[in-house]
Structure formats: structure tokens, C-alpha cells
Amino acid sequence: MPPTPIASPAGYATANAMAYADGDGNVAIVSGQQPLPVQKKFAATAPLAGLTSVTGVFGPFAPALDRSVMLTLSGTWAGTVKVVRSIDGGATRLPLTVAGSVWAQFTGNACEPVWDESESAATLYLDVTLTSGTLVYRLAQ
Template identity: 45%
Template structure:
């Protein structure tokens, strides 16, 4: 017995099959480039281990190793004065480069903040936080 389905003549057509979607009582909308399926991939929570702590003296902490293609958020809080900046390394921390945007310094803070600072697409990249504190203590968190 054959495992395939025979095609008999006359059958000069192929039945059209297409996906569509819509709301009850409304016309169906065919899926195409202009009308993609109304779904998105559900991503699991990021597995990158947050870099968090409190700094009361100048120095550097890290690395934070991000998952690719997810925003990297920096949160700074506390009563402090000075400068905090985010640094990026592609060689395991041997070389630390400041972040820039259009050639200007980026991710340099002199006050509390809570914002995305980068989104990484290069495998093996790590991030560090550098503190140049004049007084006080800053609580920091780098996470995804």
C-alpha cells in the first residue's frame, strides 16, 4: 500500500488556503506583509545577573554581562555628589570605553537616575560602572 495520496485527473487546481484574523461580526483580514499576525513572541525574563550595590568612594564595579538585544537599565539613588558613568568592554575588561552617542558622552550622571543606557548586540560584551564621588553614597543597579 502506498503512503502517498494519489492525485487524480481531472484536478487542474490547487485549493487556496490562507490565514486570516478578525473580530466577531467583522470581516476577516488576510495575513500579508501589510497585515501581519497580531501576535508577538513572549520572551522569558532576562537571565543576566544584575550588578547592584552601594558605593561611598571612587572606584569601579563590574562586570555586568547582558543578554543580547535587550535594554540595559541603570538605576542610581541616594544622597551623593560626583560623577557616575557606564563603561563598555569587548575584551573581558582589559579595555574600558565610555559610552557615546553621536560622538558625545552618554551614560554620564551627576544625579539620581533610572533609565536605559544601552542595548547590546555584540556577544561577549560586558559593562562596568565607574564612580568619581566627592561625597555621600550612591546605590546603583544595572539590570535587564
């Protein structure tokens, strides 16, 4: 890039630089050779969506890493919906917990983030126990 001339009346220009912490925690000055790091767009993960009037386990949903998973439940239904997780292709499915307490278990309509995944082998499922009605569900990012 060609230098920018200093115009009168100033005769000087103040220097400014943008920097960020690199992987080692040291200052890294932004330049053409070392641009500001940004997060790339994620590839879309197909949502797990449908409706059911019967009890069952629905999935898998393979979440992209480090992004919130949103659960939407709607319809006129009664029962319980649990988000469960597997790291062995669904052979073993465990309920989500936080500090040992039940997490991501619902008995009514909802729309909220339920999980952020950090393990590439993990998949999520919806464990649905209906006593009546029709549930519309969507697990997506």
C-alpha cells in the same frame, strides 16, 4: 481541525487570514504549521547592584542582547558615574557615546535606560568617581 458549518440565514462566510512578513519580506499566512512569530521570554540577567562610598569600577554586567539596560542611581552623593563598555573581559573599557558625544554619564540620582546591546561579548561597568556621600547603584534589565 474540523470544518465549521455555515448556518442559515447567511449561507456564506467571509474568509479572514492573519499574515506577517517572513525573513525575505514575503507574506506568510499564519497556520498551525507556521504560527505567528513571538519573542521568547529572556533568561534573567543578574543585576549589578550595590552601594559604595569610595571611587572604583564596578562590574561586569553582561546584558542580554536587544533589551534595554536600566540604570538606577540613588543616595546622597557627589561625583560622577559613567557607564563604560568592554568587549575584552574588562581589559579595555570605553565610555558610551552617541555621535561622538558623552552618553550615560551622571552627576545626580537617575533612573533611565542607558544602552541596548547587540554584541554578545560586550560587558558593562560603572566607573564611579565619588567626592562625598554614599551611592546606591543598580544596572539591570
